[in-house]
Amino acid sequence: MNDFQTSAQPQPAAAHPAYGNPSPAQQNAGPVQNPLVADTADIQHMPRVTPSALQARGLELYYGKGGASTHALRGVDFAVGQHGPEAVAVMGPSGSGKSSLLHVLAGILTPNNGSVMWRDEDIAMMKDGARTRLRRSDFGFVFQSGQLLPELSAAENVMIPMLLAKTPRAQAQRRAQGMLHALGLGGMFDKRPGQLSGGQAQRVAIARALVTGPGLVFADEPTGALDQATGASVLQLLTHQTLSRGASLVVVTHDPAVARACTRTVRLEDGIIVSDARHDQQPVGAAR
Amino acid sequence: MIAVKLWGRFLRSTGLRATDVLAIVAFAFATAAALLVGGGILAFWNRTLADPSDYVSNNTAVLSLVAGALLLPAIWTLSQSAVRLAITRRDARLAALRLVGATRGQVAGMTVLDTLLQTVSGVVLGIGLYYALVPAVSLLPFGGAAFAGQELLLPIGYVGLVVAAVLSIALVSAISSLVAVSLSPLGVAQRTKGAKPNLIRIALLVVVAGVWIAVTQFAGLVPANFMTEQGWMIFMLVMMTMMGVAIAVIGPLVVWFIAFLFAAGARSAQTLIAARTILDDPRSSFNTVGPLALGVMAGGLASLASMFNGVEDGDQMLTDLTIGAMLTVAIAGVLGAVFAGVSQSARILDRGDAFRSQHLMGMETGVLVSSTMRGAVIPVATLIGTSVAGTLLLMLPFMGFLAGNATPVLVWLGIVVAAVALIMLATWISTLLLPRVTRVA
Numbered sequence: 094m095n096d097f098q099t100s101a102q103p104q105p106a107a108a109h110p111a112y113g114n115p116s117p118a119q120q121n122a123g124p125v126q127n128p129l130v131a132d133t134a135d136i137q138h139m140p141r142v143t144p145s146a147l148q149a150r151g152l153e154l155y156y157g158k159g160g161a162s163t164h165a166l167r168g169v170d171f172a173v174g175q176h177g178p179e180a181v182a183v184m185g186p187s188g189s190g191k192s193s194l195l196h197v198l199a200g201i202l203t204p205n206n207g208s209v210m211w212r213d214e215d216i217a218m219m220k221d222g223a224r225t226r227l228r229r230s231d232f233g234f235v236f237q238s239g240q241l242l243p244e245l246s247a248a249e250n251v252m253i254p255m256l257l258a259k260t261p262r263a264q265a266q267r268r269a270q271g272m273l274h275a276l277g278l279g280g281m282f283d284k285r286p287g288q289l290s291g292g293q294a295q296r297v298a299i300a301r302a303l304v305t306g307p308g309l310v311f312a313d314e315p316t317g318a319l320d321q322a323t324g325a326s327v328l329q330l331l332t333h334q335t336l337s338r339g340a341s342l343v344v345v346t347h348d349p350a351v352a353r354a355c356t357r358t359v360r361l362e363d364g365i366i367v368s369d370a371r372h373d374q375q376p377v378g379a380a381r
Numbered sequence: 382m383i384a385v386k387l388w389g390r391f392l393r394s395t396g397l398r399a400t401d402v403l404a405i406v407a408f409a410f411a412t413a414a415a416l417l418v419g420g421g422i423l424a425f426w427n428r429t430l431a432d433p434s435d436y437v438s439n440n441t442a443v444l445s446l447v448a449g450a451l452l453l454p455a456i457w458t459l460s461q462s463a464v465r466l467a468i469t470r471r472d473a474r475l476a477a478l479r480l481v482g483a484t485r486g487q488v489a490g491m492t493v494l495d496t497l498l499q500t501v502s503g504v505v506l507g508i509g510l511y512y513a514l515v516p517a518v519s520l521l522p523f524g525g526a527a528f529a530g531q532e533l534l535l536p537i538g539y540v541g542l543v544v545a546a547v548l549s550i551a552l553v554s555a556i557s558s559l560v561a562v563s564l565s566p567l568g569v570a571q572r573t574k575g576a577k578p579n580l581i582r583i584a585l586l587v588v589v590a591g592v593w594i595a596v597t598q599f600a601g602l603v604p605a606n607f608m609t610e611q612g613w614m615i616f617m618l619v620m621m622t623m624m625g626v627a628i629a630v631i632g633p634l635v636v637w638f639i640a641f642l643f644a645a646g647a648r649s650a651q652t653l654i655a656a657r658t659i660l661d662d663p664r665s666s667f668n669t670v671g672p673l674a675l676g677v678m679a680g681g682l683a684s685l686a687s688m689f690n691g692v693e694d695g696d697q698m699l700t701d702l703t704i705g706a707m708l709t710v711a712i713a714g715v716l717g718a719v720f721a722g723v724s725q726s727a728r729i730l731d732r733g734d735a736f737r738s739q740h741l742m743g744m745e746t747g748v749l750v751s752s753t754m755r756g757a758v759i760p761v762a763t764l765i766g767t768s769v770a771g772t773l774l775l776m777l778p779f780m781g782f783l784a785g786n787a788t789p790v791l792v793w794l795g796i797v798v799a800a801v802a803l804i805m806l807a808t809w810i811s812t813l814l815l816p817r818v819t820r821v822a
Contacts, residue, residue, distance in 0.1 A: 201741055201821050222745065229743025239734040240742065244657040256650040257744060301742075 145212055145231075145308040146174040147198060147341075153206035154193050154364075165193040166204065167364040173198075174309065174341035180332050182352035183345045185361035191345045192313060194361065198343065199232055199311045200224035212308070229254055233302030233310040233340070235331060237317040240298050241286040247273060247297045248282040254305050272300040276330060292323035299331050303338065310335045312344045316351060328354050401499060403723050407463035408503020408547065410719040411456050413510035414712055415543050417518060418449045418456075420511075420533040421708075425523070427532070447679075448709040454629065455672035455716040460550040462668070462724055463499065493555050500551040504544050521708065523701050632671045632764070637663040639763045651748055655755035658728070666760040669721045669804065674768040676713035677797050680706040681772030684789040703789050707796050714800025721757060722807035726814055729753070733818035740819035749819070750812040757808040761801055769797060 154166040171194065173181050183191045196202040198209055200216040201224075209216040211231065216224060234240065241250045251269035256262065270282055276296045286294050295315060302310055315331060316324030328351055335342045344351060352358045353372070360368040425442040478488050512534075519528040535543070637660060644656035659666045683706030729736065736749055776790070 196821060199741075225740070225743055225745050227743075228741070232743070234738075234742045236738055236741075240738040242654065242657075242735055242739065243732075244654065244661045249653060249657070253650050253653075253739075254743065256648070256653065257748065262648050 145341075146172060147209065147211045147309055148172045148175070149198060149207065149209045151207040152194070152197055152204045152209070154190075154197060154202065154204050165190045165364050166197065166207075169194060169207070169361075169364070169366055171198065171359065171366065173343055178336045178339050178341045179357055180336060180342040180344065180355040182355040182358045183343060183361060184347070184349075184352055184358060187347075189361040190364040191361055193364075195311055195313055195343060195345050199234070200228055229257060230305065231308050233305070233307035233335075235295070235298050235302050235310065235312040235315045237314040238291075238294075240301070241294060243286050246283045246285055247278060247289065247293075247300075250286070250297055251300045251304050254301065258305065268304060269300070272304045273297065276300050276334065290323075291319050292327055295319065295327045296330060299327070299334060303334055303340075306338065306340075308340055310340055310342045312342065314346055314348075315344065316346075316348065321350075324348070325350065325354075403726050404463040404496075404499045405503040405506065407459050407719060407723045408500050408551070409506035409510055410716060411459040411463070412504045412507025412543070412547050413514065414452065414459075414716055415456050415547060416508065416511040416535060416540065417514060417533075417712070418452050419539060419543050420515070420535045421445055421518075422449050423535060423539065424528055424532040445705065448705055452672065452676075452709060452712055452716070455713055455720070457550060458668040458672070459716055459720050459723070460547060461554045462665075462720055462727075463503065463551070493552070496551055496555040497548070500548055504547055507547075508540065508544070518708075521704055523704060628671065628675055632667040632674075633663045636667045636760050636764070640666070640759060643759055650744070651752040651755055654752040655759060658752070658756050659759060665724050666756070667764075669717050669724065669757070670760050670764045673710070673713040673717045673800055673804075674764045676706075676710045677765060677768040677800075678772050680710040680793050680796070681769070681790075682706075682775065684793040707792060710793070710796050710800060714796070714803055717800065718803040718807040721804045722811050725753060725757065725808050725811035729811060729814045729818060736815065737819045737821070741821065746815050746819055749815050750809075753812050753815070754805070754808060757805060761804055765797065765801055769794070 149169065149171045152166045152169040152171070153164075156163045156165055169190075173179060183194060185191050193202065197204050197217075200209070200219065203224075204217050207217065211227075216227065219227065228234070241247075242253070245253070248266065248269045251272055252262075252265040255265035255268060260268075273279065273282060273296075276299060278293060278296055278300070281289065281293060281297075284293075286297070289297065298315075310331075312331060316328055319327060331344075332342060332354055342355070344355060346352060355372070357369070357371045359366055422442075422445045425445040429442040478491075479485070515533050519533050521527065640656045640659035640663060643652060644660060647653035647656055683702045739749065740746060
């Protein structure tokens with residue numbers, strides 16, 4: 094067992110007005126907001142979020158009703174971030190319940206049974222509107238594709254979650270540009286998703302996921318549409334940027350290379366966790 | 382032949398989809414509008430032919446052509462949007478077919494067959510809608526008397542001509558849209574052309590402006606008694622057509638510029654997304670409101686004509702002019718609303734994956750609804766608002782005359798408000814698709 098610890102200790106910070114009002118869960122959890130700095134120079138030394146643990150117990154999920162229903166999750170217990178920031182790969186064959194688990198943990202789907210505790214609140218008991226706001230304020234998401242609005246520029250796509258949180262535009266723009274710069278997209282602010290390569294688009298998605306300082310990032314096959322070299326580079330960036338900010342990462346993947354880059358691998362089969370192992374090697378993000 | 386067999390097999394397996402229904406609705410309204418306008422024009426000309434010396438019916442017949450010319454772009458646009466809907470929603474299937482070896486011609490043939498089926502279905506519904514609407518339209522009094530029902534009914538040969546015209550528009554549009562689409566095994570990509578200022582567009586505008594100036598100068602040199610009344614009417618028709626061309630050329634640019642200002646100053650995600658969506662395809666936004674804006678201006682000026690009532694024998698013609706203009710604004714409003722509903726629904730279905738991702742990442746469906754509504758409000762408020770304000774400005778010197786009989790102007794304003802409300806209602810109805818496209822599992 095190798096409990097992963099990042100090299101620097103968490104830096105609690107007061108809630109920053111740029112992120113809007115903290116969610117109820119954040120208010121209950123104390124000083125969890127950790128604002129990103131406003132300009133490019135400081136973006137490399139961003140304060141990190143206080144680690145938060147997500148704990149799910151007895152998750153049951155059915156699709157459909159009656160005899161035609163599918164049992165997607167069968168009493169799953171799962172925890173992430175209990176011993177500090179970590180990167181967890183969720184693997185398993187198609188139809189094993191990987192994406193269902195991610196959707197339930199992130200509050201996208203409500204389980205039929207079980208609880209998902211995050212910052213002292215049960216996400217499974219929240220109403221739809223509260224879960225949507227929680228996803229925006231506390232979590233980040235990276236999907237295989239389609240998370241960028243094609244009409245908006247790279248910087249505007251990254252600005253969207255901040256504008257939704259009522260951040261003033263100028264401030265949102267500075268932060269978005271700073272984040273893109275930190276991810277190596279300094280000259281791409283005005284490019285639209287259609288003008289970016291697959292790897293560049295995924296880096297914009299990572300910037301969008303991290304710009305609000307989430308406590309937990311969910312990624313669903315983030316490198317699935319990329320070639321091997323680009324995928325490795327994107328994954329390195331995703332794990333490093335997430336863990337170095339004190340957040341944890343849950344990655345659903347088919348790719349063993351992705352799993353190897355994480356600190357822990359959970360395997361699902363037929364809606365049941367069949368193995369949960371920590372890796373001996375240090376994760377990509379811990380080297381810094 | 383293979384294309385026909387494949388098309389038949391796909392049709393049986395997939396059945397009718399939401400986009401097919403939208404395209405059929407668009408074709409139905411375009412057909413009904415074309416038939417109503419055609420019926421109206423024929424009725425006016427029949428009255429003229431029955432009594433060639435009748436000053437009022439002669440001029441009303443020419444004005445009916447003007448109204449038809451004003452509505453033609455709306456009908457054309459609606460037909461084109463229906464065709465594009467038929468093509469762009471088949472991306473995955475078309476690409477898969479190309480991947481397994483279907484030729485570009487076979488895939489294109491299937492698309493044309495799809496379009497034809499939708500057009501024919503829409504045309505049949507449109508003919509039904511036309512016959513259902515004729516009794517209501519015939520209640521409007523023109524030439525001092527309401528139309529007899531059969532006056533507005535086109536002979537079957539003319540109906541055939543209109544149907545052939547709509548089918549031709551659909552076919553030409555389908556083929557031109559296919560040219561604008563890259564059908565490769567790796568996917569279907571739309572070769573979109575923005576409406577940003579370019580040399581050709583600006584050159585076209587300069588030519589139109591030059592011709593306009595030359596024609597107006599020439600008109601000034603012609604002695605007033607040299608031109609007949611009908612000659613002046615035709616001259617006015619040419620001028621209005623040129624104005625229409627000029628508006629069609631600069632309209633999308635104006636919409637683009639306004640959206641650019643909104644995008645630059647947007648403080649909320651809703652406004653930013655709405656403005657960027659308009660910037661992405663300003664022509665589509667213009668098509669929703671452009672014909673209506675033109676109709677609004679023409680209708681407003683025509684309502685002004687009522688102040689001359691009581692002057693010699695022009696009373697009846699002016700009354701007819703006012704009613705005709707209001708009818709034109711109303712039809713343009715209905716076509717604009719159908720276009721808004723169809724184009725926004727198509728956009729929501731096309732952007733389904735991106736919208737679902739946004740929702741998963743924490744964007745409330747209400748934000749997407751709000752951005753869609755703002756995307757409709759921005760061009761409507763600016764173009765229709767400018768059109769109304771400009772017309773009211775032109776009316777300003779005559780306000781004293783209108784004080785005694787403001788009813789036509791108030792009716793005009795009422796119809797404009799109703800048309801705008803209809804466009805907003807159609808847009809809102811399209812947003813009912815959002816919860817469906819953002820739903821997970």
